[in-house]
Amino acid sequence: MMNRRTFLRGSLAASALGLVVSAGLLTPRLLLADETRAAAFEAKSLDEALKAMAATPEESAEISIEAPDTAANGASVRVTAVSKLPSTSEISFIVENNPLPLAATFVLGEGVEPTSSVVLKFGKTSNVIVLVKAGDKIYSAKKTVNVTTGGCA
Amino acid sequence: MSSIKMKAKAEGDKVEVKALITHPMETGLRKDKTTGELVPAHYIQEVVVTSGDKILVTAYWGASVSKNPFMGFTYKGVVGDKLKITWKDNKAATDSAEADVV
Structure with a gap:
């Protein structure tokens, strides 16, 4: 069926x-x-988003985040996440201080490198949190991006 | 004209895929400056990139992705792979584009 x-x-x-x-x-x-995913994208805070994703992430040094320390224009901030965790299957991006924090989840198929890039909006200075699903566990890393002019997120 | 520009370039056995989509990505929280009314949410919720009949990446997006979004990833592939990208937004609009790996 x-x-x-x-x-x-x-x-x-x-x-x-x-x-x-x-x-x-x-x-x-x-x-x-997936309805669960939809709920997570409507979450209005980091905690709500993590709850909707049923995620209790463990911080990992095996995830690196490439993002500017300071972004002049919050409307367009390029962020790249690289995971060195074995069996990485999903990479998610969360802009902690945005009204709708969960920005994107990339589900990686077979043969895809554990790296994703996306351009995000930042309403104001915020941490960007990257969640990596590897095996059955979820890991996280974060980086602060100082935003000079907010991008009406 | 397609709303999507996708490029895929092979280097060794790896292919770097970059896609740029023209879309307003309205959060639903922004006020129209002239009317003072909230601009309704209008954003892409799902993007799927396939190579032949194999799904490479499924991206789920929310309103915090920038206007005219960009995404990039790398996969194990070769010159000549036939890639297809399709997006769908919260108003059920959709578009797709194809590109061969060069």
Whole structure:
């Protein structure tokens, strides 16, 4: 039997998905493959986000974060996370002081290096926290980015 | 015109993929300066990059990703791999683009 995830992945062809949506079979909210993830992205604080992700991360020196110490423009801050933890399968980015802190989760397929880059918004000076899922555990690292002009996050 | 620019360049047995998407990424918390009304949330929630029928990366995004978002990653691949990227936003809009690894 085809489960919903397989179905969603398989029907990525825009037209097929569009048809399903217009037929009212799926609301846009349900398009997000995993409801738990959706809740985490709506969390309004770091603690809420971690709770929604069921994460109690352990700090790890095996995660490095490349981000500017000072960003003149908070609307566009490039952050790269590199994990040296074996079996890294997911990398998430959280901007602690943003109203909606969880920014992104990258689920890495087979053969993908444990490194992700993304450009984030910073409403004001904040820690960026990187969570790495490796095996069954979640690890974290953080770095402070001083923001001169906030990027209406 | 596609909303996506994707480039994939091989170096040895590794391929660096970079994608830039044109999208407002509205948080839903910003006020329109002229009307004073909140601009409704409008952001990409999911991006999937595949090579052939293999999923390389599935990215779930929230409103803290910048306007006109960028993402990058590296995978084990070769010149000629056929990559496809697809995004979907919270208004159920979607777009996709393809690129061959060079």
